[in-house]
Amino acid sequence: MTGFGVEVRDLTARYGSTTALDGVSFDLRPGVITGLLGRNGSGKTTFLSVLAAFRRRNGGTVLVDGEDPWENPRVMGGTCLIRESGDVILDEAITENLAFLEQRRPTFDRATAEALLDRFELDPAKRPDRLSRGQRSAFGVVVGIATRAPLTLLDEVHLGMDAPARYAFYDALLADWIEHPRTIVLSSHLIGEVERLLEDVVVIDRGTVLAAADATTLREQGRTVTGPVDAVEAFVAGRRVVARQTLGRTAQATVIGTEPDDEARARAAGLELGAVGLQDLFVHLTDRGAGEPAAALTPQESR
Ligand SMILES: Nc1ncnc2c1ncn2[C@@H]1O[C@H](COP(=O)(O)OP(=O)(O)OP(=O)(O)O)[C@@H](O)[C@H]1O
Secondary structure, three states: OOOOOEEEEEEEEEEOOEEEEEEEEEEEOOOOEEEEEOOOOOOHHHHHHHHOOOOOOOEEEEEEOOEOOOOOHHHHHOEEEEOOOOOOOOOOOHHHHHHHHHHHOOOOOHHHHHHHHHHOOOOOOOOHHHOOHHHHHHHHHHHHHHOOOOEEEEEOOOOOOOHHHHHHHHHHHHHHHHHOOOEEEEEOOOHHHHHHHOOEEEEEEOOEEEEEEEHHHHHOOEEEEEEEHHHHHHHHOOOEEEEEEEEOOEEEEEEEOOOOOHHHHHHHHOOEEEEOOHHHHHHHHHOOOOOOOOOOOOHHHHO
16 A cells, blocks of 8 residues: 545635635645645645545645545545544543444554554543543544554644654654555644654645645755854855854854855865755745745745
8 A cells, every 4th residue: 555645736725705725736645754834824724624525625626546535435434634633532432432443444453553552651441531632632643543544644633742752653653654655644833853754845824835845855945054153154145044053163054045056165165064954944935024925935846
């Protein structure tokens, strides 16, 4: 199984007079973990809800594994959306939830679920509505991973989980995906934490797509330059600097855009060049300053 591919063209979704998605187009590659990044209210949950056929779109085309997901039992049966609330039966014990999933989901793996319950120290006799917020999120994670759906959509599932639990989640997700590759969409604000998991990235803002590309291509949209403070400042002079750090006499600056002679200049000045971090790029792309439109970068052309 390599997972479902997704094709989205001109997708529009509205809530009354609010346009949550405004002509969105991009693809999700099958078998790949894609990060869905966007600021609050940018349309991430709406997009994932349309993909999972939890809500109807107002316009455009969505194809999941080649078919419209709306009222499509085959596609819906292969799609698992876990939201912050966990998307589980709240007033039935965890064991009952597992039994239900085992019946309903042909790809659900009970042994994996039980191993993950142990890892997150969740008592199978407890009902999800009697768990703490972080524990309930962890149970959502258990369900999301163990269901092994060909299209797994994880919408801010880590909310309320403490750092050790989140890192256990990232490790478990990656390990399970390596063993059983499938299409996973991970929406998160903790970009620095999830960056290493992401092969592709989609950035949405105010219901439109700002970037959709593989993470390597996106990181090459800029540079981090590290070295002696004066040399770094000379290198970045006149360029768009989106982050700066100084430690004693050493500085690191992140610039957007690359120049053909960057390598040669860096070498001559004794500077180290690296790719830009997704977090810095995201802040740059979605920074509206005092109400200005989002910064223009067009990495989606690389698709
Ligand atoms: N049920 C609703 N009724 C009316 N407007 C809604 C509803 N749900 C979402 N919206 C609006 O649609 C837009 C997109 O919301 P959405 O929940 O998709 O964003 P998000 O990117 O998931 O945000 P967050 O990161 O804060 O969870 C926002 O402007 C939001 O106010």
